Amino acid sequence: MRHLARVSLLISFLMGTLASAGFGPCSAAPKKDYFTDDELDLIRDAQELALRAPVYFKLAERRLIFLGLMQQNEKEKEKERKEQQRRLKEQQKAGTAPSTRKPPEDPMAYLADFTRSELLRGYIQAIEEVMTNIDDAYGRKLDVRNPLEDLEKFLRETMPLVEKFQPKNDSERAAMDDAMDKAKEALSSTKEALGVVPKTEKKRR
Secondary structure, eight states: OHHHHHHHHHHHHHHHHHHHTTOSTTOSSOOOOOSOHHHHHHHHHOOSHHHHHHHHHHHHHHHHHHTTSSOOOHHHHHHHHHHHHHHHHHHHHHTSSOTTOOOOSSTTGGGGGSOHHHHHHHHHHHHHHHHHHHHHHHHTTOOOHHHHHHHHHHHHHHHHHHTTOOOOSHHHHHHHHHHHHHHHHHHHHHHHHHHHSOOOOSOOO
């Protein structure tokens, strides 16, 4: 029980740090959302932590790809297109999308509506939201070991990419610095949490 309490404190500490910088739910200032309505629908559809965390990782990776910091092979592009086609058909069937709408040629073209700074802040928001969801799941006494491992892996793989970002103005430099700071804080806290959360015996699907 002491170990579990310590993990909760670690995650809460991280969220407090993010909030103090204006990225967390405790911030007094209104929080700007760096996800689109369609992306928020994707997040809402993924109810369980095991499903929701990968959605956030995907949304963050899309932003890194759009910024030219991450590569996407043809197989991954085709998977994105098929997923978007499937989702559009579901929306049309439910009457939430016009029957005449066609999926875009480029599934990530919508990200052009964001500035480069906003894309980086979307990356930050994804990290913050995963931590919030892990904290919530832990509070409900659910297993958080695998999501913590996935977050640690995601941060290790994407931080070197963000570090290669070439800012063109002060706004972009500030966004890059914030992204690196938040990723480092998240990685540090996640590693500490992994040190005390017992490994799960359940096999991943």
